[in-house]
Amino acid sequence: MLRLSDFEKAKCLMNCEVARLLEHKSEQYKQMSNDSNNHTSQVFEKSLQYVKRFRRFSNQDAVKQVREVLSRYQLAEYELALLGNLCPETLDEAISVIPTLKTKGRLTMDSIEKLVNDLSMIKKFE
Template structure:
């Protein structure tokens, strides 16, 4: 992994380990943590004592910032975004922030324009449209 100084998410320099890892959108994390929370409640009498502060804060956070609540919609979002040759990290930033315009999307994920990929404005616009459709029909 490269040094701490070189880290820059805008250029996708996030270390090999994380670049290859599976990224999770906030809505996906919400599903996972909710499920785990329910499991804990069933297996122990005092679930709050087993839950770390990190877990609690994360759960609150992802619930507050989940764009999609319904598990089917979450699956569709990932499905649609994977069609556009994005890296995991880019996919999740887009899924989390749901930019509305092409300009905004490029500001949020500058790396979709660099690296010589054939990602033109039209393709990005189509992608954003697809995303907003899911939101509408959820």
């Protein structure tokens, strides 16, 4: 299994979750600022634009559903975030982009395929 040292127990977020957090923070900055010239930092804005561009889900209900569905499987946090960000469309694609999914004894090929299908259904109905 992949070793992430200090980050092994860290909670990983999908791009869609980060986008939601940054959008909320951006709104807070706007409400707190009486000065219309007061802007957020360039790094903040670029980060927000990045996660908005690469998020796979924009509907908040879909984001919650993705996390709930993926949490049912025995996934490491980084695997969950990668699946939510990449949304592989086939079993082979999922295994090739996240090879740790086929670690012996954790998930069967059938469960990985079901996981991919579950993601596809959520994406389809978003």
